[in-house]
Amino acid sequence: MSKVTIGKAINAGLRRAMERDPKIVIMGEDIGKLGGVFRVTENLQKDFGEDRIIDTPLAESGIVGTAIGMALRGYRPIVEIQFDGFVYPAFSQITCQVAKMHARSLGKIKLPMVIRIPVGGGIGAVEHHSESNEAYFAHTAGLRVVACSNAEDAYWMIQQAVESDDPIIFYEPKRRYHEKGEVDLTATSAPRPLFGANIALVGEHLTLAAYGPMVKVCLDAAAAAAAEGKSIEVIDLRSLSPLDLDAVATSVNKTGRLVVTHEASTFLGMGAEIAAAIQQRCFYSLESPVIRVGGYNLPYPPSRLEEEFLPDLDRVLDGVDRALAY
Amino acid sequence: MSKVTIGKAINAGLRRAMERDPKIVIMGEDIGKLGGVFRVTENLQKDFGEDRIIDTPLAESGIVGTAIGMALRGYRPIVEIQFDGFVYPAFSQITCQVAKMHARSLGKIKLPMVIRIPVGGGIGAVEHHSESNEAYFAHTAGLRVVACSNAEDAYWMIQQAVESDDPIIFYEPKRRYHEKGEVDLTATSAPRPLFGANIALVGEHLTLAAYGPMVKVCLDAAAAAAAEGKSIEVIDLRSLSPLDLDAVATSVNKTGRLVVTHEASTFLGMGAEIAAAIQQRCFYSLESPVIRVGGYNLPYPPSRLEEEFLPDLDRVLDGVDRALAY
Amino acid sequence: MSDKEVAMPPEGVDAAAVAALVAPVAEIIGGAEFVQLLTPEGERVDHPEYSQYVADLSDEDLRGFYRDQVLIRRFDAEATALQRQGELGLWASLLGQEAAQVGSGRALRPQDYAFPTYREHGVAWCRGVNPLNLLGMFRGVNHGGWDPNENNFHLYTVVIGAQTLHAVGYAMGIQHDHAVGTGDPDRDTAVIAYFGDGASAQGDVNESFVYAASTNAPVVFFCQNNQWAISQPVERQSRIPIYQRARGFGFPGVRVDGNDVLAVYAVTKAALNSARSGQGPMLIEAFTYRMGAHTTSDDPTKYRISAEVEVWKLRDPIARLKAYLTSSLKADPAFFDDVETEADALAGRVRAGCLAMPDPEPMSMFDNIYVEQHPLIDAERAGFAAYSASFEGEH
């Protein structure tokens, strides 16, 4: 076991995947000598060469579009988008091409691509550097969307994503890059399947579902609630598309209450889908409505307001209390 | 009163708006001599000139980006996107620029823009011509999103949208362009506010909510259900962002049951938000879970399969029956 | 382009209108930067740089170019007819662009890869794609009915310009495979990316130029300037000739008579050779004309005058090759008759095949969305099966 940060865990996962499969290439802006603005690809170019760690021109549609071409030629490209807010120039390539190529070709073409996106706020950044845009991609049929929340998952999920033959949007919790966790870098198989949720904490009275950077907030909230005698089950969803609804429903059938939280705006955020699905599946076991605690429905505010904008421990607990009040 | 098609109603609305306000310009591909591929701008260039009906180069980011510039100069641009599937190249301009300009400028800048998009399937078209992408824009804070379903609304809503100082995504129900309705082209004020829903049919046992092309399906379904003694209230949502949740909640508090339907994939579609919001607001009056009847979670299929893909009268009634079965 | 045409306006067309239209095009076509090897009248002319690329062509090759064009035109006409009869939802005709497509398509080597738009039926033909398969997407039974890797011919791409980036990425993959500049003619590989004059405005197309130049990828950009993007004339997209766009990105561009199959073949061959040998990208503008409507949904009378079409009829790609083959005695009437017969047979086969093309099974819509198992797809498939079964008694 080693104690590594999430950033380093992804780096290690990328490295291992690249060692295993010579067809893997990484493409993106400033990922070579600089190692990416978050240093997630640090030293990879030194070790794997400029042919496999490809610094691209500054054009995201071009990155994704040429990565598609590389995949058509038999490569397995991993694309790094520098910040969440800069994926939109590639939106047409992702939604019309990446998501649809397999279906369009009646299964003749596979596009094993991973598009890595550092996501979310909380780092005091300027505009466009703190977006949570997972709902766009989760709503896009043909894509898969996953989000890691801790170092061990980061290490394994990136490897599993690279191994998948489907295109995957891979979200990395930007403000947690430096948080450490135990990872067994010598283990030979992943602890859990890529598209399954993980019960991060077992509890009785209420289910709290989150993903990515909000999982830690939820665990902290659960700890605070425990001190008041409230036993909260925390689910780390991990996969946003497909959603592991079985895991959520099982938990809700036990606890009777569900709070979903994310940084993205509540309106049509992931919480909407989870609430809509669970109110149907667990209609008779829900003792309170599903409560959503998300970002407000505003463009991400200036960073001096992000503490107010982002759901924090207090706001999550407020949601918990509202659910428990029914 | 005149009987006009939805397409002609929008044309008439555009014409009236342009007569009133010389700052209005329309920009898009093939909107001049050709009058747009759906002829919605037919004859407008002849009457208002090439300065106001601007045929653009074939580049959607360019259309929206330059329209922003025109708006900054004091114009009120109306952008026509030729088909739903071709709005994505402009996604960055819409989400990062159009949606955020007012907030970013602390209110100093207004962007009174309307982006018109013919939306949805059912016309036997090739790939990318039948998409329902309203959820992307409805999830984007800073935008407003509306969808007309009939000729009278089409005539008025386009005028109201053009008059709004906020940027608006304006959806036109492609497969209904040729459907006729009564419109009083001489009336001087709109029958209802732009952002409010409309009770298209009053009923008792269940609420059916829809928008755009699906409203007609719902009205037909309600008629069929009435024959079996089921009284269905049909809500034409009209505005998707903001949502007129008050209208939906009032109806559901009366009927106790809600079915939401749209062409877009169910997963994270508008129905998710409506279900999530209503299960919370009407927790105690809901006698069944909110049922969603949407497109399947696939890329839009080849047109010979679209009858199976799109929710039709039978599938809506199936949803109604499932709700009533609780 | 000789004055002859202006002197002979087609029946019923205003001579002045024709002259006004012919003049600017004649200037282009007479220009030094316009590669032509066969005049509209079918006379073989020499070009200092490009004649060499057709020097090796046998008479059979030349007859093949003719046959390709006639067959693909007949196929195209049949498809248009099938659309009119409701058998296809839409058709995008290549009428007038046969030489541009056959000339470039025949310049490809087997290992090369082509990325088409939605109108490259002639290129598909040259690559060996079964023409029947081209109908699938227009009939609405699929989004693309062939295996791209079988003939190294990618699926049609409807989103304007998107495929040019795929082409560059594929070409980057070729570089990574060290399949460029080795000198081995069966190993060195190039990519050809087709797009239209309208597409030249798209960000993606320009980014593809950036990437190709930056990586020196073995890709040939082949722009069929058919003068129109639906109702927009090419001047709306570019105020200078499109081939000159390449200058801004640091690689060569050349304009070729797109209705001259020899010139197109020569220029494409040269560009592909250059790309394969490691010299990087090149842009070809094939100056041609969309003789028909944009698609069967389009009504060109709204935006262009018929005299223009009449003028371009005089530059027909097939007629000029026929004139050359005849005058040079490279083909006899029997050959032309045979090709007509073959074309009839092809049309019949295509028609029969189209009519026999089954609708996809409803359940098939859940297939091939993902490679790996997906719970939501599974649930919806099961739900759909149960729902469909509930009607079974009724029908």
Place this chain on the structure above:
Amino acid sequence: MSDKEVAMPPEGVDAAAVAALVAPVAEIIGGAEFVQLLTPEGERVDHPEYSQYVADLSDEDLRGFYRDQVLIRRFDAEATALQRQGELGLWASLLGQEAAQVGSGRALRPQDYAFPTYREHGVAWCRGVNPLNLLGMFRGVNHGGWDPNENNFHLYTVVIGAQTLHAVGYAMGIQHDHAVGTGDPDRDTAVIAYFGDGASAQGDVNESFVYAASTNAPVVFFCQNNQWAISQPVERQSRIPIYQRARGFGFPGVRVDGNDVLAVYAVTKAALNSARSGQGPMLIEAFTYRMGAHTTSDDPTKYRISAEVEVWKLRDPIARLKAYLTSSLKADPAFFDDVETEADALAGRVRAGCLAMPDPEPMSMFDNIYVEQHPLIDAERAGFAAYSASFEGEH
């Protein structure tokens, strides 16, 4: 660029490394297509086309250029210091690009409109934007703290390249207003769009070229080629000089010594005049250098060698103007002292202003999202107010 510099490498820097770096740039700078009016040593040189545009400049104007550059550099240094001290979240320094920004900014007329990236502090200064307002977005108190229409200076745009399309659209609006080519110097208006060498790769920037060419819009594209896009050298984005990109779109491009304020002023003035008179767009590449890090978050030692920076120090835009002002007796030591004093005062003012800049009121985040009433915003505002009030006793 003379050999002098190579002969005098800065202290502690390997002479061979410097020579290797200087050679290619010296070739560019010595090239015929490079406009320079003031050598790095501060000697006035003539240019057949562009000298005329500085002929009317008074000594006071020239001293003004100096003052502008010194003040903005001092402001920039203060902002960097404020960031180091935690008062700003980030800062994007313009160090080294003062001449490019002041030369172009001063060429603008009041009615002209500028669309900046995020680094145009010098242009903002010339437009009269209060420098303090530039800090807002970097401090995180807003996304842009000035009214764009007050000084005809748009907000900073962080999404690379997006603003170039806004600029073209604004220029199209000018055409629609018939405020171009009238001959009235107070009416005719042009737009200037700033972007970087990296941005030249973006689809939006290339589409802005397409639209500007197609509409002949009165817009000047001003690319500050500071050699780097974060860690990517300009060669990654373009294999030919960036000013030549314009050739591919059919309008003129020119490369100017971006560290020579006179040349930048002249070239920009000429381009703006041309645009205002109805001659359409032009591209200027200001060849300059980013002396500092990309932003305060960046670590340039990872990707570039310090010798390169040393070489560019010899081309400093302020030093050369000072040398010229001194040798030509257009300014005396007292003037330089005054400017220093003024710079100190500015820095002090900016520092004090920054420290005094209040955090935005939490409730203000709900303001100005929409112009018109919006029920969800209202509900969330109310909910937030109630939620915040619930803590009131606790703090």
